[in-house]
Amino acid sequence: MVVVMSPDATDEQIAHVVERVESVGGEAFVSKGVVRTIIGLVGDIDSFHHLNLRTLAGVADVHRISDPYKLVSRQHHPDRSTVWVGPAGHQVPIGPDTFTFIAGPCAVESKEQTAEASRMAQSAGATIIRGGAFKPRTSPYAFQGLGLAGLEILAGIREATGLPVVTEVVDPRDVPMVAEHVDMLQVGTRNMANFGLLQAVGEAGKPVLLKRGMTATIEEWLMAAEYIAQRGNLDVVLCERGIRTFEPATRNTLDISAVPVVQAASHLPVIVDPSHASGRKDLVVPLSRAAIAVGADGVIVDVHPDPETALCDGPQALLGAELRELAQAVRRLPEVVGRAPAGVLAQRG
Amino acid sequence: MVVVMSPDATDEQIAHVVERVESVGGEAFVSKGVVRTIIGLVGDIDSFHHLNLRTLAGVADVHRISDPYKLVSRQHHPDRSTVWVGPAGHQVPIGPDTFTFIAGPCAVESKEQTAEASRMAQSAGATIIRGGAFKPRTSPYAFQGLGLAGLEILAGIREATGLPVVTEVVDPRDVPMVAEHVDMLQVGTRNMANFGLLQAVGEAGKPVLLKRGMTATIEEWLMAAEYIAQRGNLDVVLCERGIRTFEPATRNTLDISAVPVVQAASHLPVIVDPSHASGRKDLVVPLSRAAIAVGADGVIVDVHPDPETALCDGPQALLGAELRELAQAVRRLPEVVGRAPAGVLAQRG
Amino acid sequence: MVVVMSPDATDEQIAHVVERVESVGGEAFVSKGVVRTIIGLVGDIDSFHHLNLRTLAGVADVHRISDPYKLVSRQHHPDRSTVWVGPAGHQVPIGPDTFTFIAGPCAVESKEQTAEASRMAQSAGATIIRGGAFKPRTSPYAFQGLGLAGLEILAGIREATGLPVVTEVVDPRDVPMVAEHVDMLQVGTRNMANFGLLQAVGEAGKPVLLKRGMTATIEEWLMAAEYIAQRGNLDVVLCERGIRTFEPATRNTLDISAVPVVQAASHLPVIVDPSHASGRKDLVVPLSRAAIAVGADGVIVDVHPDPETALCDGPQALLGAELRELAQAVRRLPEVVGRAPAGVLAQRG
Amino acid sequence: MVVVMSPDATDEQIAHVVERVESVGGEAFVSKGVVRTIIGLVGDIDSFHHLNLRTLAGVADVHRISDPYKLVSRQHHPDRSTVWVGPAGHQVPIGPDTFTFIAGPCAVESKEQTAEASRMAQSAGATIIRGGAFKPRTSPYAFQGLGLAGLEILAGIREATGLPVVTEVVDPRDVPMVAEHVDMLQVGTRNMANFGLLQAVGEAGKPVLLKRGMTATIEEWLMAAEYIAQRGNLDVVLCERGIRTFEPATRNTLDISAVPVVQAASHLPVIVDPSHASGRKDLVVPLSRAAIAVGADGVIVDVHPDPETALCDGPQALLGAELRELAQAVRRLPEVVGRAPAGVLAQRG
Incomplete structure (x- = not known):
């Protein structure tokens, strides 16, 4: 100081x-x-x-002249970490050597829609499935998610596909129930500074996907990860999902520089969510390409079999030609920047 | 549409x-x-x-061409509302006819410090006491508040001064306990979009002080109030406390225009927090004057008997000459813009 | 350092x-x-x-630990400065002891409209007239101002009313011509970092009204003033006119805190433009009141005899009841905060 | 409407x-x-x-429901344009089929430094040389460029390397002189809304590199291009160079999404400046990779033989290993996304 x-x-x-x-x-x-x-x-x-x-x-x-975070800092932990997601024997890595593609519906709406979206995701090369059972919405009049019923649908998907599943948790009281049904707990952008929730997921014994607050600095984001790490959980994957700026052409502004900045400051993996950052389906493929090229450890993308009827964020969900184009980018580009695609790997050790 | x-x-x-x-x-x-x-x-x-x-x-x-909020909108409720805070017979109004001065320590640190800060606040003309027992902090290594012990100190202050007390609640699980000890529940800036918490305070049966998210639009802020109102609680007071901008001279940028904008859109009262907006003690008095002049229904200000030893936000706490200057502004200026100072009033009706 | x-x-x-x-x-x-x-x-x-x-x-x-500006800093010039505007014998002060009300049409459209708007301004208590002959517009298809013909209209107004006139200059080549016709040169928000223009007005021998860039930090704004001061002209009045933020309810966000922040850092006077900051006529009166109360040295406001036909920024121009309300605020409030209204004063010395 | x-x-x-x-x-x-x-x-x-x-x-x-720009809009001009830079017989394209690498020193400091930086740029694969003779600086005490002497150095470089040269012009009065010495005129971020300058370069008969204002929306940027186009010059290349946000880790936030957004809205080419966006040398290579992958038509990068002695923006200038890494990315990646590197091509037609 x-x-x-x-x-x-x-x-x-x-x-x-x-x-x-x-x-x-x-x-x-x-x-x-x-x-x-x-x-x-x-x-x-x-x-x-x-x-x-x-x-x-x-x-x-x-x-202040030193970093305020410790456990997540790269200073005393120079090697970048890999976080493994999924049950023993079927773990998928997210880390510096691989590129991990996560996809699925924004919201779990029904068994059929989730199954179909997951099938689309898997065909496109996704190795982790995403899907929301609890949806924090700006409007109290908007669809808030299926809750426990949604978690049960996700558990079914996990069994059917053999792929690990990540879902958002919004209330500390729900953490044990959510952790029981899925492989990775997501803390959403609106809850990045919900310190009670951070502490709860820090104690849940499952990897955490920590989205950046849409108005959080990178330092605040790493401090949020420090809250989780402090409870003994270092399996935290950071997710850049756009920040709030004055530019109205996109829902938020994807801060692509955050990827190398985080990688220089922290040993934790960092992935990109181009769907929520832009809110525009036509930008998902170019932004995914940019994420791969900048060195992100993965992307997480919304897909939906019928965006017209989606209960949440339909305008950004991929299908058809765009999804095929994304699949191709995810298959080819990582290699060009020195990474292997992340399949389901054998257990560590 | x-x-x-x-x-x-x-x-x-x-x-x-x-x-x-x-x-x-x-x-x-x-x-x-x-x-x-x-x-x-x-x-x-x-x-x-x-x-x-x-x-x-x-x-x-x-x-979209109409407002997405309904219960808090002024459209179907053209008269501006007054929210009454405190026990029957000792209620303090916050609303269009009065100007309410709320003050107290940022954090409850000890019985003595809280008592002394409350005495300072009351002498300066405050009619509601503020004090934090649960402190959401960016760093997990910073002081997080005294919790239940802090609530008990606040309940003692309430008895000793005869003034209503407002304190922040950060976890939905704590809402009943907090509501038992104080007169008004504060939802802080980091929790404005914590929808589970909004619903919990909406059911607690006490007035709510809803701070604006530091990166929330006015519309999102009113939608958060709508979450509370939807659970049957219309006793919501909005509090402008600065938004995040590129300007580094102040901690946040006080959006003074938000006061008349909110008053045109919603019937709910709106007050200003110049201490947290600026983070600078030397700006609290001029910004409080601006708040009165722009038509705010009150201000909420940090005071501390010894800012040098404060466990939280010492640099913005008032004492001595500055507090006297504020007391004078609060006593004189509201009248010039057509408002009465809000003393402890007899029960309504 | x-x-x-x-x-x-x-x-x-x-x-x-x-x-x-x-x-x-x-x-x-x-x-x-x-x-x-x-x-x-x-x-x-x-x-x-x-x-x-x-x-x-x-x-x-x-x-960096010291301020990068020198001539405009309060460090070596602790007394706040007064800038005098207008011809010898008819100078109007802008400074710490007075409150100066500047008003007039956003754009000079015709002799009649400018005369009528100036009459409205003068009746409401304005002691300096504003009016734009060169209008920097986002769209090349929008009205760009009358140019020299507009300057001649302004010179006529100056003679007819006996009040000093301020107008914007947008091109360094126009500075001498503009300086010949009016009493104060305005550098607009889009040109705050147009260093060639800053140097040109620094040599023009007339006081300068320097608007804050809508996306400039206070430090950058003071550095822009330093450019003018470096050319030997210390008669610079700063004007806060709103900064760009994520909030869409107002055109820009009036940074009311900038007034005391600037007054602590610099000896130059600082005024507020509530019309351009908000872009909403219904906010001009409350924001003007806030400006007076926060300690601004003046306000500058758009008036127009017929906003419906205004060629520029009609939606923010005052007339009728709102202008009367503003006139009243400008007459009464400054005294409450210890200032005299700034009439046309006798020459200094 | x-x-x-x-x-x-x-x-x-x-x-x-x-x-x-x-x-x-x-x-x-x-x-x-x-x-x-x-x-x-x-x-x-x-x-x-x-x-x-x-x-x-x-x-x-x-x-408003239609775009306010016309000449630069893709609506009536669905094919994306290519802008050719340089003298007849030695023109370099910037457009949808190629990827153009522009490099050179931020500021022209001396004949030797400019020659050495240009040699580095050319060796790394650059086909257009950049270098600043007029430097708009926030501080009046900082190096402001060599002016005419700098232009003459650039003209010498152009002759020696056979490559076209781009340089910034900051004052409308300098446009003819600058146009005489170089092949492409740059309008910098601080001058994007300097409408007199936009009109002047629109009449200069040379291609224009129009940087985005650091706080301009994409629509305002395209309106600035429209000002140039209106004067008959459609050879405008847009350059995304970062926008001002709340994030302090980088000087500005590179808005990578702006590239596909602009390409959907306008037929003009768009390139990326990762050096000025980030202000950090360690981010230039990853951000250049991201720019290629997202579909940009080129990048413009600072190089300097001795950043330690650079008179301007030394901390972001590349040399040595990083420049070699960038050279490799520029050589290999464009092909992966379907583009040819842009060498000096034979005249069109």
Whole structure:
């Protein structure tokens, strides 16, 4: 940490800062400039936080200079991690060596629609199935998901296809029930800062897919992952899904740079959701290609057998020619950037 | 709703849209232009949503033209509402005729600190006390609040001062316990789209202070209020607390225009939180003055007897000269814009 | 400046940074922490910029700690400035002791419309008239202003009313001609970073009204003022006119906090444009009230005798009851916050 | 256009809207709903703009439903265009069939540095050289470019390498001089809405590289291109260079989705600038890969022989291993997505 004193700070004020820092066992290095004095702090950063240095007389600003996250940081864990999803013997990797394609319907609407969408996803090369049983919707008048009935449909799909399934959980009270039915728990964009939920999924014993808050900085996103990791669960896959900007042409703005930025800062895998980022079916294929090329560890995409009747996000669901084009990109492009497609692999070890 | 067809839409595609609209009991008015055809929809808007009109062939765009919220809209409830906070016989109003000053410590840290901050608040003219027992923090390593012990401290303050108390609730499981100890439940900015929590406070039987999500549009904010109202609770007070923008000089950007915009769209009261919006103590007084002048129904402000030792948001807490200046503004300015200060009033009716 | 080394920086890399700093006459204070080393730089900040410290091996980050602007900074000029607008003997002040009301038509459309709008403005209490002869428009198909003919109309208004006139200039080539016809040159939001134009108005010998870029930080805005000041012109009035955010309810989001933030950082006067910020006539009066209460040195407002036929920004122009309400606010509120209304004053000195 | 009346609009108000529309030769189709009436407008949209419909009594909102740009729209020009850069016989295409790599120093600092950077660029496969002689800088104390001397250096480079050169022009007065020395005129991000400059380059007889304003919507960007096209110059190449968002990890947020969005809306070519978007050298290669994969028609990248001494944007300039990696991506990836690398081609026709 660096404390910047205001130009008119007195020697007493500078001494008071030094004293406070030393009172919690830190060291303070004072550099007196022509205009300002700056004080470099060395020691345990968490203890410095409690000092409220910004409130001290004469202090103009405080700059933090190290990352506030630890367990998910790449600093002490330089190798990038692989997260394995699915039951022993049928695990699918998400990590630096492979490219994982996750697909399925936005919402589980019925057994038939989910089965058909999953079949489409599997044919296109998906090795993990997605589908929502609990849907957080902006409007209380919109379809909110089938709940437990949806989870049971997903468990059936998992059995029928042999593929692992990921679904969103929105309430900490539902975590055990959801964890019982699926292989991976998704925390959605609106819940990225729902700390009670983060802690609950951290204790559930299943891998977590943590979507970026649509208005969260990358640092806040990694702090959310740290909440999960703190409860003992390091099997966290990050998912960039677009951020809110002033541009109205797309629902959100896919922050493609977030992929290499996260990979430099954290050892956790990071995938991309082009469907929810753009909200436009015609952009899903080009954005998926961009995700592969930028080095993402996977993509997650909405498919639907009949978007016209979809109860949720129909306008972004793929089918037909576009899905075939995506399948082809997912089959060919990863190799060009040095990755293997992620099939169902034998158990680790 | 208005459906805009693409320039190359065929007559069959136009007919298909009309047919779908009529299939749910709506009427469709077709206007053929030189370049494009537009179709005006008349009928129940909720039924139209299920049609996924945006996915139909030939459709370029769909414009919604009415508000998606109903219970909180001013359209069918033209008079602005007053929400009464506190036990029968000691209720404080928040509404169009008065200006309500809410103050207290950001976090409840101890009995003494809370008592002292509440005494400061009351002396400065506050008629409702704020204080946080559950603190949602970006970092899992930061102080998370005292929980139940904090609620008990707040219940003591309420008895000692005779003033109603508002506190934040972050988990739906805690709602009954929190509602038992305080007079008003706060939903914080990070939980504005936590729909399970919104529904839980909607059923708690106490007024709700709903902060705007720091990245929520006004419409999304009103939709969140609609979630609460739908559960039978119309005693919702909205609180503008700054939105996330590119400007780094303040923690968030106080959207002062939101006050008159909300008042035109909804009958619910709306107050302003200048402390969390700016994160800077030196801006709290000028922003509070602006809030009064723009027509807000109240302000909510952090005070702390010793900001240097505060466990949360010390840099924005007022004391001493600044608090006196605020007290003076709250005493004098509301009258100039035609409002009475909101003291503890006798029961309604 | 503070240089933060990466955790794995070598002693040689640290020594190289020190050597480069010393090579331009600076001093470098090294603080070795457990994880990182930080280096505090003391000396001439401009010489440090040329070192490209961020590109040196082992450097993780560089924090600037002093303001990059000088002439407009309050640091060496603690008293807030007053800018006087108009011909000798008829100057109107804009500064900390007064509140200045500027009004007029968005665009000069004809002699009659401009005369009528100016009469409305003057009756409402305006002491400076605004009106646009050059209109930068997003669409090349929209009305672009009358140009020289518009300037001549404005010069006539100036004579008829006895009030100073401000108008926008958009091209450096037009500066001398515009300066000949009016009393104050406006640089619009789209041209805030048009450095050639800034330099040209800096040499024109007339006060400048510098609107904030709709997407400029406050620091960038002050740097734009510095460009003008560098050419010898310190008669710059800053104008907050809303910034671009994700909120669609208003055209832009009025950053009301910018007023006290600028007043703390710079000695220049700062006024508010509620008409262009909101784009909504119904918000102009409440936002003007907020501007007065927050401590702005003035407001600038669009009026039009017949908004229905206005060639530019009709939806935000005031007339009738709303203009009377604004006139009343401008007459009464400034006094409550300790300011005198700014009439036409006798020459300084 | 669609006019939405407010719920309490009277029949007279509806009739008045219809009458105004018909007064300029348009047709108005009235659809009366249960709550609201909507009026569809058919006819010349430009004439409707002058009606100020939003100011009429009873009007709640006005929706525009067609694109406001014409010459650059893909609607009447479905085939995507190729822009040819350079002298007859040595023209380089930028368009849908090729992938064009543009590189060079951010700023022209000296003959030697420019020559060396150009040599690096050419070796890496660049077929157009970039380099800045006029540098718009946020700070008036930063290096502003060599001006004419820089143009002469660029003209020498053009001769020595045989490659076309692109450089930025910032002032309309400089356009003829710049056009004389180089092959393509760049309009920078800060000048995207400098309409006088857009018109000047529209008349200069050379292709234009139009960077997106860092805070411009895609529609505003295309309107800026329309300004150029209106002056008879359709040789405009659009360049996405990042937009301003709340995310601080990168200088701006590269809006990769803008590439397919623009290609769907306009026939003009669109390229990507990953250097200025991110401001980070370590992101240039992954973002260039993403640009190729998403379907961009080219990239423009900063290279510098010695970033440590660069006078402008050193931290983002490539050299050594990273430049070789970029060269490889540019050589291999375009083919995978169906494009040829753009060498110097024989004259068209």
